[in-house]
Amino acid sequence: MAALRRQAQAVGAIMSETRLETRGLTRHFGALVAVTGIDFKLAAGARHALIGPNGAGKTTFINLLTGVLQPSHGSVLLGGKDITATAQAERVKLGIARTFQINRLFRGLSVLENVYIPVAERMGVAPSMFNPAGKRTDVIEEAMYLLEVLRLGDVAQHRVSELAYGRQRLVELAIAIGLRPGVLLLDEPAAGVPSAESHIILDAIERLPEDIAVLIIEHDMDVVFRFAKRVTVMVSGAIFAEGTPKEIEANPEVRAVYLGQAGARAGDHA
Amino acid sequence: MSASATSAESTSFAARINHPAARALIERHRLRWWEVLPWIAAIAGYFIFPGYLGFGTELLVAILFALSLDLALGYAGIITLGHAAFFGAGAYTVGMLADHGVWSEPITGLMLAALVAAIVGLLSGLVLLRTRGLTLLMLTICSMALLEQAANMAHDYTGGFDGLPNLPITPIFGVFNFNPLYNNTQYLYALAVLLACFVFVRTLVYSPFGQSLTGIRENLLRMHAVGAPVRRRLIICYTLSAAIAGIAGGLWAQVNAYVNLSSLDLDRAATVLIVLILGGYGRLYGAFVGAVVYLALEHFLARIYPTAWQLGLGILLVFIALFARNGILGLGEALWRRYGGRHKPSAPS
Numbered sequence: 001m002a003a004l005r006r007q008a009q010a011v012g013a014i015m016s017e018t019r020l021e022t023r024g025l026t027r028h029f030g031a032l033v034a035v036t037g038i039d040f041k042l043a044a045g046a047r048h049a050l051i052g053p054n055g056a057g058k059t060t061f062i063n064l065l066t067g068v069l070q071p072s073h074g075s076v077l078l079g080g081k082d083i084t085a086t087a088q089a090e091r092v093k094l095g096i097a098r099t100f101q102i103n104r105l106f107r108g109l110s111v112l113e114n115v116y117i118p119v120a121e122r123m124g125v126a127p128s129m130f131n132p133a134g135k136r137t138d139v140i141e142e143a144m145y146l147l148e149v150l151r152l153g154d155v156a157q158h159r160v161s162e163l164a165y166g167r168q169r170l171v172e173l174a175i176a177i178g179l180r181p182g183v184l185l186l187d188e189p190a191a192g193v194p195s196a197e198s199h200i201i202l203d204a205i206e207r208l209p210e211d212i213a214v215l216i217i218e219h220d221m222d223v224v225f226r227f228a229k230r231v232t233v234m235v236s237g238a239i240f241a242e243g244t245p246k247e248i249e250a251n252p253e254v255r256a257v258y259l260g261q262a263g264a265r266a267g268d269h270a
Numbered sequence: 271m272s273a274s275a276t277s278a279e280s281t282s283f284a285a286r287i288n289h290p291a292a293r294a295l296i297e298r299h300r301l302r303w304w305e306v307l308p309w310i311a312a313i314a315g316y317f318i319f320p321g322y323l324g325f326g327t328e329l330l331v332a333i334l335f336a337l338s339l340d341l342a343l344g345y346a347g348i349i350t351l352g353h354a355a356f357f358g359a360g361a362y363t364v365g366m367l368a369d370h371g372v373w374s375e376p377i378t379g380l381m382l383a384a385l386v387a388a389i390v391g392l393l394s395g396l397v398l399l400r401t402r403g404l405t406l407l408m409l410t411i412c413s414m415a416l417l418e419q420a421a422n423m424a425h426d427y428t429g430g431f432d433g434l435p436n437l438p439i440t441p442i443f444g445v446f447n448f449n450p451l452y453n454n455t456q457y458l459y460a461l462a463v464l465l466a467c468f469v470f471v472r473t474l475v476y477s478p479f480g481q482s483l484t485g486i487r488e489n490l491l492r493m494h495a496v497g498a499p500v501r502r503r504l505i506i507c508y509t510l511s512a513a514i515a516g517i518a519g520g521l522w523a524q525v526n527a528y529v530n531l532s533s534l535d536l537d538r539a540a541t542v543l544i545v546l547i548l549g550g551y552g553r554l555y556g557a558f559v560g561a562v563v564y565l566a567l568e569h570f571l572a573r574i575y576p577t578a579w580q581l582g583l584g585i586l587l588v589f590i591a592l593f594a595r596n597g598i599l600g601l602g603e604a605l606w607r608r609y610g611g612r613h614k615p616s617a618p619s
């Protein structure tokens with residue numbers, strides 16, 4: 001892991017401070033323009049939040065970054081290299097990992113197996129056909145370590161679908177971290193998690209290696225202001241404002257468009 | 271449930287490896303005592319029911335075919351109703367080579383059957399596995415029907431509708447003859463082939479590759495998102511599954527000394543699917559249980575109620591679909607978990 005980090009730092013130093021970049025990124029769904037003309041930079045080691053009202057295009061943006069969707073126009077660059085045409089799985093190998101807004105887990109498998117799969121994939125173990133999966137204690141050990149960090153050790157043997165939603169959310173995060181990405185994209189990681197447990201997720205995110213570039217979509221403003229060093233506000237598929245949390249908080253237009261609404265919504269939930 | 275409360279830093283490598291969940295995964299592939307029972311039963315059957323060895327051979331072939339389907343459908347989640355295409359490819363490989371005097375040695379014959387079926391599986395997989403779900407289901411049926419028509423039309427080589435009877439299969443190791451009146455050789459030969467293929471499949475499903483197949487089955491989209499080359503894995507799995515189905519087909523042709531169109535028709539493809547669903551898919555031994563139950567029903571019920579036995583089968587399938595989605599084995603596991611005394615957390619495959 002140290003080697004990985006060193007290599008990542010070297011790359012960051014040589015190329016530029018920017019890890020991930022988009023230029024004029026646009027995506028239509030028929031007549032609907034979900035994402036339009038986004039010029040965005042994610043710095044190495046960034047703690048960057050992406051906020052915006054429902055339907056603003058945040059998830060679509062992540063889908064474009066990860067290759068789940070192809071853009072209508074524009075390009076995605078990783079470390080200065082154009083990866084717009086690179087397939088999703090290849091981008092993962094290049095170090096882009098994500099979590100999903102709605103859990104996408106291996107529901108019939110145990111919690112441990114859910115984390116074994118990405119770790120084995122990253123280590124290049126997965127194509128091996130004639131040795132038992134259990135022989136790779138290095139994979140198992142690392143998966144168990146991740147589960148312990150996320151306080152999932154006690155349910156490691158349970159089928160993941162038997163877990164409460166909040167704890168499934170932790171497995172979702174464990175799968176992404178198990179890929180040891182250079183760029184981590186988190187789509188509302190704490191959504192649906194009881195507040196008593198959300199700190200486990202936030203702690204884990206805060207303890208990620210510093211050189212990882214993290215982009216987090218989050219509706220909870222407390223989390224955004226605690227975690228992020230930079231905030232981008234998206235409205236109707238376009239970037240509406242960008243700045244430090246203080247600047248965003250003080251921006252009257254942002255307050256009008258978004259923060260007031262979020263406050264109202266938080267009120268609804270309460 | 272011991273290591274969980276302590277913080278991650280204070281636990282060691284050894285503690286993590288000794289966690290019950292880790293131990294379960296580390297020991298998952300180890301042979302359990304009951305796994306020898308089917309083989310003991312098969313050998314005991316040889317001595318106890320010498321009059322039923324023909325039926326027994328048929329059963330062993332059915333298990334092998336269902337096992338091949340389990341690899342593709344049960345583990346990788348490839349929904350197919352065209353698996354008889356590979357069974358037929360293997361059967362016709364053995365049949366045509368023997369009938370035209372090219373090759374009649376049984377063991378190498380099976381290897382050729384596996385090879386041809388694997389090629390058919392690879393080529394069709396390259397095209398078909400771009401699709402999922404119902405589209406895939408339809409395409410598998412179509413490609414099987416195509417092959418059946420080809421076999422029907424190439425009368426000079428395949429015997430067309432009549433097939434190829436009286437195949438001259440040479441004795442195994444030049445010594446053990448396939449006697450059509452006594453099925454002793456056929457039975458033991460089929461058992462040996464099944465055992466070899468079973469060891470292969472069992473090794474495969476407990477490997478990291480097998481684990482990634484279950485990942486594809488459980489969540490295809492997530493598998494892309496962890497960087498797995500999903501399509502390549504599916505094609506490899508489909509090809510291996512086809513090869514084993516081809517061995518089953520070749521074996522069927524050898525022990526019966528004939529091959530005909532029934533080896534690659536929809537009826538056979540549907541039957542193997544029913545066998546697997548009946549027994550329980552994605553759990554290796556479902557093929558065994560399903561084949562025993564299905565063939566026993568067919569063999570004995572059909573004798574007593576020639577017209578109505580399929581009604582009984584239908585009712586059984588409806589019951590399975592409604593109350594035991596994981597087949598007879600899954601039902602057994604659920605009952606064991608509930609009434610078996612110990613409340614163990616579920617340890618899925």
Ligand SMILES: Nc1ncnc2c1ncn2[C@@H]1O[C@H](COP(=O)(O)OP(=O)(O)OP(=O)(O)O)[C@@H](O)[C@H]1O
Pocket residue numbers: 029032034052053054055056057058059060061101
């Ligand atoms: N696959 C799709 N096909 C058609 N329309 C889509 C698709 N995905 C998203 N959209 C539309 O694009 C717009 C942006 O959706 P997106 O999910 O990116 O918003 P979001 O900012 O993530 O919202 P939320 O906060 O609710 O998650 C919405 O109007 C949505 O209905």
Ligand SMILES: [Mg+2]
Pocket residue numbers: 058059060101187
């Ligand atoms: Mg979203």
